[in-house]
Amino acid sequence: MSANQTDKNQEHTEAPLHGKSRRFRYIRWGWMGLLLLLCLKPVSAQQEGNQITQFMYNTYSYNPGFAGMSNGICVSALHRQQWLGISKGLDESVNITAPNSTVIMAHMPIRAIKGGIGVEIASFNASLFRQTYVKLGYAYHLQTSFGIIGMGVRAQMQTLGMDGNFNPRDEGDPIITDIQESETGVYGDVSIGFYLQGNGGYFVGLAANNLIAHKGKKIAYQPSRTFALHGGYTFSFPSLPKIEFTPSTYLETDFATFNWSIAMTGTFNKRFWAGLSYRLQDAVSILGGVHIGKLQIGLSYDITASRFIRASKIGGAFEVLVRYCFGLEGDNVNTEYKNARYL
Template sequence: MKKIYLIVVLFVGLVSYAQQDAQYTQYMYNTMSVNPAYAGSRGVFSLSALHRSQWVGLDGAPETQTFNVNAPVSDKIGLGLSVVNDKIGPTSETFFDAMFSYSIETSRNGKLSFGIKGGLNLLNIDFDHLSRYQNEPTMIENNVNSKLSPNVGAGLYYHSDKFYVGMSVPNILETKYFDNESFSVAQEKMNFYFITGYVFDLSSSLKLKPAILTKLVSGAPLQVDVSANFTFNEKFTLGAAYRLDAAWSALAGFNINRGTMLGFAYDKEITELGNTSFNNGSFEILLRFELFNRYQKLLPPRYF
């Protein structure tokens, strides 16, 4: 049975791989990976790294690593760099992106940002690994194992001290891979994102932070993530999330100091795959580090 699931994962990886972008449970802290307009919006030099292991215990299951760095270079301009590595079965795809955002003040506390990005996508398929599970001599004989392609993206992002909302298309170009070499086709698809959230002050020491992320892509079900996090004394965060018809999640975070945050998430699948004995759920860990200078010490804390 475990091998059957492995073959299914490999088949999905080859035939429909790259239809959907990488998945995150801690999307509220990893917004720049899906929206270039977020670059520089925190007002400080910000560096973050995330690792996600999905369906732990299942051979060939997805793994994702992200690395983001961004900063404002003026009151209106923000710059960022992002690297995302997404692996499933014998396939891996790495995204290298440079981001630019331009912001305008819409109110005393609100800013609307327009963002664009450009970069390269590197797709690799390990046919030696794949050949153990299916017979595709054409691909192996041609030794086709990697493709490099350009891509661009765009987004809008509005935020105030308590509220944020954004829309984006991280990858606009729909590139096909290997369509002339074999029957297996991997194709980039446009993923449309909508994200929003708010911070409610329940007391002087307790805040509630609900958030929603919606992702739409042709050929796949609508994905909706709903989460609610409680922050205590601006130090500890605990919360829960639900991914429509897919998983329940638990989230936790700790602000080590003003500039360093550590976050964790665990997903429990509610699909048929989640009922298997060798699927131990999905795990995420996130680390964010920020640099403040003496002129920024009076900035209000940001929760997203």
């Protein structure tokens, strides 16, 4: 990989890689070997919470250490609709709401505080449950000889509501029948995260979310304290110089259950990207998108791998991502986009 190609793969260009590096070649093969090992030895898991297929473009949502890493102001919106077609065949009196989520976020670097800030507003709805999040975070950026490290902290306010007018199909559920009227609970929490953008095109992050995990009083709900490990590597082959490949992985666990995804995407001529993703025991996904100047549009569709969902004849899940980045005054932001991964 040439120095020019390597520099283009990076969100930050302050410390470009000159020439080939044996260390980074080892890192490349190490990541590829790790992904292969995980593919060969899957472990059963139970997914919970808000799942995002395009996790590689949603980094700030689960790691506050990523705030400001895009070297410009980035604003994005993502919407996910699960269980397409679930309402078919149901009685009109049954108000079933398929799980759906919307995430709106923005983050930017601020030189005066030697880091970046980020804000996120997200909602998740499923039948009688409604969750809304507001997150505000800061990350300190440390320039090193091997890349840039982001060390972040984020405060979160969450509301959880239950619809007392919900009309279930199964009226014998004792939990639902105990709900006489709509209720809402408010919870606060804190997350921390570390993110490394390496000079050689690799990236890795570790985050701890919901550290307080406070149990609500009005609604008996307690979020799980979770830990997220994610990373990947961007590279190209000399025989295919116009295509950049990015294998990536995301693992989240509360040490009782875990959610694990892997993906491989390829970006052609800095404009079009496509790929495949697999979420353990849940779905195989098709991803694709395009860059139009400073605008990025991404789509994905989940083909369910769950036996229960297939037996229920429920459709997959659809996601749409819209992202816009623009540079700060005096900055040279990578908005045309070197690597479709960044959010």
